[in-house]
Amino acid sequence: MRPVYLDNNATTRVDPRVVEAMLPFFTEQFGNASSMHSFGSEVGTSLKAARQQIQALLGAAHDHELIFTSGGTESDNAAILSALDTQTGRDEIITSAVEHPAILSLCEYLEKSRGVTVHVIPVDARGLLDIEAYRKALGPKTAVVSMMWANNETGTLFPVEQLAELAHEVGALFHTDAVQAVGKIPIDLKSNTIDMLSLSGHKLHGPKGIGALYVRKGVRFRPLVRGGHQERGRRAGTENTPSIIGLGKAAELALAHMEEEQTRIRALRDRLESGLVQQIGRCFVTGDTRNRLPNTCNIAFEYIEGEAILLLMNKAGIAASSGSACTSGSLEPSHVMRAMKVPYTAAHGSIRFSFSRENDGEDVDRVLDVVPGIIEKLRTLSPFWRKDGEKPAEFNPTYN
Amino acid sequence: MWDYSEKVQEYFYNPKNAGVLENADGVGDVGAISCGDALRLMIKVDPETEIITDARFQTFGCGSAIASSSALTELIIGKTITEALAITNQDIADFLGGLPPEKMHCSVMGYEALHAAVANYRGEEWSDDHEEGALVCKCFGIDEAMIERTIRGNSLTNVEDITHYTKAGGGCNTCVETLEEILARTNAAMVEEGVLDAKAAFVIGARPTPDLKARKEAARPTPAPAPKDSPLAPGAPAPKLTTLQRIRLIEQAIEELRPYLRQDGGDCELVDVDGNTVMVKLTGACIGCQAASVTLQGVQARLMEKVGEPLRVIPVASAH
Numbered sequence: 050m051r052p053v054y055l056d057n058n059a060t061t062r063v064d065p066r067v068v069e070a071m072l073p074f075f076t077e078q079f080g081n082a083s084s085m086h087s088f089g090s091e092v093g094t095s096l097k098a099a100r101q102q103i104q105a106l107l108g109a110a111h112d113h114e115l116i117f118t119s120g121g122t123e124s125d126n127a128a129i130l131s132a133l134d135t136q137t138g139r140d141e142i143i144t145s146a147v148e149h150p151a152i153l154s155l156c157e158y159l160e161k162s163r164g165v166t167v168h169v170i171p172v173d174a175r176g177l178l179d180i181e182a183y184r185k186a187l188g189p190k191t192a193v194v195s196m197m198w199a200n201n202e203t204g205t206l207f208p209v210e211q212l213a214e215l216a217h218e219v220g221a222l223f224h225t226d227a228v229q230a231v232g233k234i235p236i237d238l239k240s241n242t243i244d245m246l247s248l249s250g251h252k253l254h255g256p257k258g259i260g261a262l263y264v265r266k267g268v269r270f271r272p273l274v275r276g277g278h279q280e281r282g283r284r285a286g287t288e289n290t291p292s293i294i295g296l297g298k299a300a301e302l303a304l305a306h307m308e309e310e311q312t313r314i315r316a317l318r319d320r321l322e323s324g325l326v327q328q329i330g331r332c333f334v335t336g337d338t339r340n341r342l343p344n345t346c347n348i349a350f351e352y353i354e355g356e357a358i359l360l361l362m363n364k365a366g367i368a369a370s371s372g373s374a375c376t377s378g379s380l381e382p383s384h385v386m387r388a389m390k391v392p393y394t395a396a397h398g399s400i401r402f403s404f405s406r407e408n409d410g411e412d413v414d415r416v417l418d419v420v421p422g423i424i425e426k427l428r429t430l431s432p433f434w435r436k437d438g439e440k441p442a443e444f445n446p447t448y449n
Numbered sequence: 450m451w452d453y454s455e456k457v458q459e460y461f462y463n464p465k466n467a468g469v470l471e472n473a474d475g476v477g478d479v480g481a482i483s484c485g486d487a488l489r490l491m492i493k494v495d496p497e498t499e500i501i502t503d504a505r506f507q508t509f510g511c512g513s514a515i516a517s518s519s520a521l522t523e524l525i526i527g528k529t530i531t532e533a534l535a536i537t538n539q540d541i542a543d544f545l546g547g548l549p550p551e552k553m554h555c556s557v558m559g560y561e562a563l564h565a566a567v568a569n570y571r572g573e574e575w576s577d578d579h580e581e582g583a584l585v586c587k588c589f590g591i592d593e594a595m596i597e598r599t600i601r602g603n604s605l606t607n608v609e610d611i612t613h614y615t616k617a618g619g620g621c622n623t624c625v626e627t628l629e630e631i632l633a634r635t636n637a638a639m640v641e642e643g644v645l646d647a648k649a650a651f652v653i654g655a656r657p658t659p660d661l662k663a664r665k666e667a668a669r670p671t672p673a674p675a676p677k678d679s680p681l682a683p684g685a686p687a688p689k690l691t692t693l694q695r696i697r698l699i700e701q702a703i704e705e706l707r708p709y710l711r712q713d714g715g716d717c718e719l720v721d722v723d724g725n726t727v728m729v730k731l732t733g734a735c736i737g738c739q740a741a742s743v744t745l746q747g748v749q750a751r752l753m754e755k756v757g758e759p760l761r762v763i764p765v766a767s768a769h
């Protein structure tokens with residue numbers, strides 16, 4: 050049986066058309082764009098074309114506002130560190146409690162090692178940002194605000210365009226980690242004031258290890274990686290040509306499929322979600338259902354644990370992911386679930402299904418067919434589960 | 450993905466002896482839903498021979514927790530209680546063809562559940578020995594006796610393994626120094642008894658692994674240099690509050706947090722304030738789980754916000 054891949058927020062399959070576009074750049078067109086001969090200049094032309102494909106997807110005013118990086122993580126790091134360097138006299142960062150570790154770990158490190166003050170803005174039970182707390186945290190010391198566009202676990206969207214306006218009122222720079230948003234929802238950087246934006250190739254059917262940082266024209270920038278003059282001195286190192294070409298092609302395809310994302314994919318997601326919630330008791334959708342990515346659905350199943358669910362799903366040929374402690378190798382459930390104060394009875398049993406344009410109705414049928422049985426099986430194993438539903442069975446651990 | 454042995458997979462996908470054992474003679478519950486794993490072991494015992502004639506389990510947890518529970522039942526059925534009590538958590542792991550190091554706590558959970566079930570059968574309080582040794586890891590509800598048992602039973606010689614085997618130290622980290630002391634003391638005793646090579650024993654300060662130091666640093670309450678303009682910076686002119694005003698503010702903040710704690714089935718009570726140290730008692734589902742570390746962090750952040758001074762919130766053990 051064909052496996053059902055519903056973990057596209059983790060990574061996507063590289064589109065065969067992307068692979069095809071990349072291949073010549075390993076063989077015939079192997080040149081270095083910096084070289085003073087035709088091997089190099091042809092490559093230079095292709096890199097520019099890739100830049101323009103991404104420019105189109107983001108609705109950016111200029112192609113030179115893009116800096117190619119090794120991925121979302123590097124883009125996030127480069128953005129924050131540059132902002133701290135260029136915003137003299139300001140040493141505070143504002144971010145949210147549900148950011149990707151690419152932002153949160155960096156902030157934690159900067160707090161410890163550089164004495165930077167980090168304001169981590171909480172979210173409510175639906176994952177919506179506490180705007181009041183955000184307003185209060187903004188001030189003359191704020192160097193940069195970094196707020197993700199779409200959350201990787203729940204798909205919940207932040208109103209980044211408005212958040213950027215508020216940041217500018219106090220003279221702060223605004224960065225958004227749009228790794229999960231790019232290619233899934235329309236973005237038009239010409240019509241907003243976002244200063245910096247991170248994206249990653251492997252989330253939109255492009256290669257892994259390639260990404261870009263958008264830096265609005267006029268925003269001062271300090272490179273993270275220093276060396277040669279590539280990327281106009283903003284990111285040193287010989288360009289990863291095949292991957293950049295692949296990212297460009299992936300961006301072009303994402304733009305072409307944008308409509309489908311909003312319609313067909315959204316419909317698949319909605320059918321899966323309502324199907325599961327109707328068939329299975331004691332579960333609920335986490336995040337803001339009215340305001341999220343069209344491809345993502347995160348359901349918390351009470352009284353069972355996520356890793357066990359994933360293992361059984363994997364056995365049935367279905368791939369998804371979980372915010373449970375066990376799957377991460379840490380002893381605590383996902384920081385996103387905790388930030389939304391999802392009760393512990395359910396946080397350990399949260400499962401994320403994330404679609405892409407490669408999924409179809411058959412995939413949804415398979416999930417609706419298999420998952421209710423898996424949940425049932427694990428619940429009968431669970432000491433907390435009661436068939437009659439409402440109250441969990443009494444459980445008396447011997448310590449305390 | 451975890452590197453689970455064939456046997457772990459087999460016992461997870463098709464667990465033996467799962468479900469409720471009606472009219473069980475002994476029941477042992479360990480863990481908590483908030484901790485991410487919990488096990489109820491039910492046993493039937495022949496009163497004449499003390500042979501465990503049947504055993505069943507119910508487990509909330511990951512693949513290896515379910516497999517370990519099932520393996521435990523297979524290991525004990527047909528054995529006398531005395532024989533069963535000789536089974537170690539390592540025996541459970543071995544039966545399964547090994548467990549990933551981070552998952553060893555699943556086998557320890559099985560061991561603990563067995564002892565709890567036997568105590569229950571005998572009408573003893575398994576929790577008795579927990580009382581003299583107060584909780585060491587408040588996040589996961591682990592006491593000194595269990596840590597010592599696990600160190601001895603598995604010849605552990607580093608703190609990280611204690612976390613892998615018991616979860617202790619895996620939450621807020623504040624107990625890492627206590628864990629080191631217990632480890633050093635237990636290892637020293639083991640060397641004396643001739644069950645541990647002196648070269649392998651953990652000695653405080655002798656071989657600080659970099660990893661451990663980093664953890665210790667993270668556990669320290671106040672981070673090094675506070676930024677100049679932070680309201681919490683030592684030099685910043687803080688509005689002077691009277692002790693009574695501070696206590697009122699702290700109580701108010703706890704009151705505001707209460708609905709969230711109740712949502713998770715827990716509660717938090719102010720016990721004492723000593724300078725910048727706020728002592729609280731966590732109750733209900735907050736004890737014995739990493740919910741506690743999250744709760745404490747939350748309480749601490751909220752209190753500092755309210756009082757406008759650096760504070761350290763520490764949990765104190767329940768009065769009993």
Ligand SMILES: Cc1ncc(COP(=O)(O)O)c(C=O)c1O
Nearest residue numbers: 120121122149151201228229249
């Ligand atoms: C929101 C978000 N930011 C950043 C990243 C990191 O991107 P990359 O894997 O390209 O470094 C990811 C992907 O895991 C993500 O989901």
